[in-house]
Amino acid sequence: MPTETFEFQVEARQLLQLMIHSVYSNKDVFLRELVSNASDALDKLRLAALKDDTLDADVSDLHIEIETDGEARTLTVRDNGIGMSYDEVGRLIGTIANSGTAQFVKELREAQEAGGGADGLIGQFGVGFYSGFMVADEMTLVTRRAGEDRGTRWSSRGEGTYTLETVEDAPQGTSVTLHLKPADDEDKLQDYTSSWTVREIVKRYSDFITWPIRTVPKKGEDGTDAEPETLNSMKALWARSREEVSDDEYHELYKHISHDWREPLETIRLQAEGTFEYQALLFVPSHAPHDLYTQGYQRGVQLYVKRVFIMDDCEALLPSYLRFVKGVVDAADLSLNVSREILQQDRHILMMQRRLTKKLLSTVKDMRSAAPERYATFWREFGAVLKEGLVTDSDNRDALLAASSFASTHSADEPTTLKDYVERMKDGQEDVYYLTGESRESIENSPHMEAFRAKGIEVLLLTDAVDEVWVDVVGEFEGKRLRSVAKGEVDLGAEDGEKADDEREKQGEEYAALLGWMKERLADDVKEVRLSSRLTVSPACVVSDADDLTPALENMYRAMGQEVPKAQRILELNPGHVLVKGLNQAYKEREDHTELAGTAELLYGLAVLAEGGRPKEPGRFVKLVADHLERAL
Template structure:
């Protein structure tokens, strides 16, 4: 036997000290984590045995055994699962690896309450180290199934740990022994050698685990019978009336590592030629990495209550990646790789059915509990709308579940169905505008005529909105139309310009518009009079078929080259600045002095929509000079 001593990495030592010396209101979480790790080891062994007939491993009685010695004050959690090799112990247990980050340490320090600390422990995958909250020393003995020899890992949670190769065979699986801290006579509620306490913790956190969790007799009598602590009844397999909300919530917390209750619980039982059960959860809050590549998505997949994989991405489309839960199928091939499983026809059928069920549940939630729906849509609406682009088969279901901010009511978002029902006589389009915020959109010059006429406009502020409106195109036969693209005709009304007056204005402004088009040819494709402005002097708009500047920026941010698109400058003939420009142009032969005015007019239009002039420094100098002359 050879024993080596290693030092923890700096952040690992800091993390361990936080766990050892910080006071958490719920230290019971350590046993939940150890039992969960043991359950995972049993799952992995079962799958390994199914895939490899030659594996020399005993799978006749897979279980988790808890042993206590009140006199020695030790607690051991033992499993006969897959176990670990020496190298695996060194890699997975000896260091915290990616979990030991400054961000994790900061969040643990900020987690003053027990629930917060508990959630972080699970979230960052450092559950094993929670043992040091209750133990002065932790010893791990393990042997990988099918291999000879074992490994012992020992640490007091301070600066070092030891690794030892065991020449003699250790039992198959892993045993974690905690040398508990001295008993506190004033704190009998946290005596982790007491049978009643262990039963309470297992019942609360691990009752649904597939494998039996047994408690060895405390007197050390080898002939005594180990008592079962969990029911092993999967919640998704039990009748609805037999499962409480608390049980659902505990399952959600276990599989999601979220310490908060879910927003909604969804059950589905499919019967017929292909049977499966699903228990899904809508979280109440979006995870911080929801829009990153590293975000783990998917639900747990079981086949006949046998665990297959975590984070099965193939079961739900990517726009529902926030959904957590369990899917238990009656018949799926186990001896398949992850890639083949994703192409399985039955998996694809489950994907479609589960997506429809989730979307229908979201729609029902909007009617049944608008407040909870508002919470859901605030957290996940931007993600769900991705499906309008990526999942045309479910596009109608997504639109039926979606709501959008609108000028109709500042406090109440609208559905497209309700928008269409409110459309005025003669209105044929569903109008929308995209932007960074509601305030920016409402203050945009593009909105002036719509506000003046009381025409409702959808206010779309998520980046995905730039894409899905073009992908969807129409709703209920009504085109989706941007108020910032193409020419706008809102029909006749009080104060509108008649056709005759319009023709007269076009004739009056023809010369100056032509001159401006030439003068600004490097920046705009056309200069024309506007029918959408009532207050501002000018605005820039895109042609009906052009992509928006925001979409151009999105493509460039993704590394895609997009040719620059010239836009259209629209002028308000009723604004004094525009009238003055026209009159100055008509009244003089030398128009060089008006060039700065034309440049400033275009720059103001770009600024008004949240952009910036091509040469900001020059624009500022021109504006300063003009203001100086005006004083």
């Protein structure tokens, strides 16, 4: 097959230009990424050979080689792993189609504008291969997939095009050759043809990789081949004692597994002995990945069996709400030929999932008291996804609640636990009050909060989408009902209960006719109009019945394709507000109430706006406001 030339897509060209004119502070990243890719290829070949004994592949000496040539200024990273076919090279290397290029470019520019470091983005977006262009002005890849007869050569100078051709004599696996840029004192580019430089980078970043990373032997002065040198220790960190492993080594393993250049927030070791033995080394990231909430997010930890790599993303080992956790689990008693379907039902896997989940949740809970700053980071990055477990995992609900915290009116800075909220409850308070909304500011300004603020009653301020769901699923905490301040009737009591009852009765009689008339006028929108005990400043608000879905929850279900009937709301009026008093007086004095209909609609529209909603007919609402302003002037 002749050599073919292809063009990179527009965004890929932008990415390559960013790499060539790199703003990255640590250019050594390229070697670590190439070694990690080679290690993955060896893992995949060993697993393929275990599952298919007819695979025509040599697995007798799986390893990685690094070859340097000072005269030619080249550096080659070579493995004898799974390799790639012609089509795979075009799909995975040539087009950068699976690298999240647009998002990468966007976040890199944002990082530059903010003056922050960009080193963490390379691995996070899976574009590690292209980091070679930071130090090379041309890259060549030669690969042959295990079991195939012919190989493929890919080459590019990163200037908008790349070439593909079939080659007959390619060895099994993949080699990547970097034609290094000229030495530049101003750029302070390291000499990556130096064996000392290569040895130092491998030792620092890739020492834990379980495959040997070797130098290619060179001719000695006597003309004989020198012995290859293995640069890494190949010791699995999770199998070594805690005293043998430094924090830096743990952090490098995390970066290798997660493709994240930030250090982890928390490192967790677990070793189970007895009838079923396994070792686990788990990491909590310090930053949520950009695609954490997307459907295609690759979740799960790496699964090994007796140090043999089985799969990259074993979803069965952790529940979905812990999908951000990275790490390694090495089991002693599983089959090497285990499938994802078998894992879902395997009792040993289920045992591991239960224990790993409990360990992670207890770690988060302990972090709150032992390391509050780290806990604050964790909750900011992963609190919303952890709360998904309150809906889906009833077995661990108590542990999840103990690990969770929530913004509240008690403090503008410090979130609270439900336990602390209950301990602060006022005498006679029976419920834990909350309100959901888009932001803390919008909730605090909600008319539903007025009476609670006036009486100094604490309210939880819940701003994540999942909050709309879990409060209904959980229902109560330590016997205290979780109750929305925007649902049902509110009776916060009064200093003189009997006097307050008399006052409410008088108001009910005073406004009865107006309330009945407004209910009739607004019948398409509300099922009831009543006086409010939750308003102190605003003229009106809309509330839901205690068992109704909130508008936000209705919209959420509809967005998921579920049809739900639209629930009619309840309009509450503040009998102490001048606008409501004036409307009531006008209603009593006039026989024709037609002109008052617009004021009734206006009150309802203001109530809808106050809770963050939108009037049914914005144009008509604007006209009503303009007409009333005109009459007032």
